[in-house]
Amino acid sequence: MFERLEPVVPDPILGLMAAYRADPDPRKVDLGIGVDRDEHGETPVLASVRQAENALLSRQTTKAYVGPAGNAGFNQAIEQLVLGAAHPALTAGRVRSVQTPGGCGALRLGAELIRAVAPHAVVHVSTPTWANHAPLLSGSGLKLERYPYHDPATGGVQFGAMMQALEALPLRAVVLLHASCHNPTGADLSHPQWREVLALVKRRQLLPFIDMAYQGLGDGLEADAFGLRLFCAELPEVLFAVSCSKNFGLYRERTGSLHLVSESTAAADAAFTQLVRIARGIWSMPPDHGAAIVHAILAEPALARQWGDEVDAMRWRIQGLRHDVLQQLQQHCPQRDFSFIATQRGMFSFLGISTAQVRALREHHHVYMTDDSRMNIAGLRGENLEYFARAVAQVLG
Ligand SMILES: Cc1ncc(COP(=O)(O)O)c(C=O)c1O
Numbered sequence: 001m002f003e004r005l006e007p008v009v010p011d012p013i014l015g016l017m018a019a020y021r022a023d024p025d026p027r028k029v030d031l032g033i034g035v036d037r038d039e040h041g042e043t044p045v046l047a048s049v050r051q052a053e054n055a056l057l058s059r060q061t062t063k064a065y066v067g068p069a070g071n072a073g074f075n076q077a078i079e080q081l082v083l084g085a086a087h088p089a090l091t092a093g094r095v096r097s098v099q100t101p102g103g104c105g106a107l108r109l110g111a112e113l114i115r116a117v118a119p120h121a122v123v124h125v126s127t128p129t130w131a132n133h134a135p136l137l138s139g140s141g142l143k144l145e146r147y148p149y150h151d152p153a154t155g156g157v158q159f160g161a162m163m164q165a166l167e168a169l170p171l172r173a174v175v176l177l178h179a180s181c182h183n184p185t186g187a188d189l190s191h192p193q194w195r196e197v198l199a200l201v202k203r204r205q206l207l208p209f210i211d212m213a214y215q216g217l218g219d220g221l222e223a224d225a226f227g228l229r230l231f232c233a234e235l236p237e238v239l240f241a242v243s244c245s246k247n248f249g250l251y252r253e254r255t256g257s258l259h260l261v262s263e264s265t266a267a268a269d270a271a272f273t274q275l276v277r278i279a280r281g282i283w284s285m286p287p288d289h290g291a292a293i294v295h296a297i298l299a300e301p302a303l304a305r306q307w308g309d310e311v312d313a314m315r316w317r318i319q320g321l322r323h324d325v326l327q328q329l330q331q332h333c334p335q336r337d338f339s340f341i342a343t344q345r346g347m348f349s350f351l352g353i354s355t356a357q358v359r360a361l362r363e364h365h366h367v368y369m370t371d372d373s374r375m376n377i378a379g380l381r382g383e384n385l386e387y388f389a390r391a392v393a394q395v396l397g
Helices: 013-022 047-059 072-083 102-117 133-138 159-169 193-206 221-235 267-282 289-299 301-332 355-365 383-394
Strands: 095-100 120-125 142-146 173-178 208-212 238-243 255-260 348-350 374-376
Touching: 047 289, 047 301, 072 095, 072 238, 072 255, 095 102, 095 120, 095 267, 102 133, 102 238, 102 255, 102 267, 120 133, 133 142, 133 267, 142 159, 142 193, 159 193, 173 221, 193 221, 208 221, 221 238, 255 267, 289 301, 301 383, 355 383
Parallel strands: 120 142, 120 173, 173 208, 208 238
Antiparallel strands: 095 255, 238 255, 348 374
């Protein structure tokens, strides 16, 4: 059987990671994979995470199974973090949550639930969207289609075209939205735009599936949840996927959750049993460690404050880098307008250069970003900003 298997072309981001590691040049700059970095280019364990982890290890008495829905305390803490403690969907008992292996697990579980109810449903995703959305969502058997989103001319959202495309969708279609810090473009909806999309979603009875992977890294923990909170308050049904990989720095611990808002508590209860059934058939139970850490942090006010400060520091560093790299680019590439970099949010920006120019950056200047010119801003640091801007100037010619 295995002799019939053809090798798969490596995932471009993972291939880029390997090429970066193998490059011996000391000037190399990694703007590829989406992990946060500090001023030394490291991705350290957060102090709040370390503290919670130490306490957890010393008091943990068993490694017995937790259960397919995962850690109930974690699920509840994330509901409150994302929605806000007094959210009307929470007080009405309309939210159900399942802990998942990372945001990826949540996206897949959500897709499997949709397929179980509506096998021919189409999920509509932005152009472009995070590369892994396609295999995660279509792997469940759902079809994917695209709606316009990023405007290369301005670096912002092509809002008119997006609304026109969503307006034309069949009633009750599924629309995937990024809660904040859109990956890969960094272009987010404004608050008034979220309201306009909400009105359209109501009119067309669409099911929003919201991907929240960067809460706190755009404009803050509260501000980044604006659209998601609004949708969950105003709509009968919403699905949302949460990742703790970036804002808790728990990448390898595979920590996330899927949340379902339903019209009635009875429907929510039934849907929850379906989610548990599906999870049981894929990974059976999620890994415990990361969720136990997050729960320990959020359950202890002093630790939660410390974590909040660490998230603020991550966000401020990225915002500072956006500002500083823009200054360098303006100085070294005055013929080109990169001002969108400062207005975008989160780790990513599309630099808007050609694939040939991206490859020239890699080959001649040891600067690594994906071929579509998505760059992880957090991969820059004070000492390589000028080197980076000069390299871009050279490939632009
Ligand atoms: C948009 C988006 N969604 C979801 C995820 C899920 O991440 P993880 O499975 O590592 O929690 C990521 C990670 O890069 C992402 O960028």
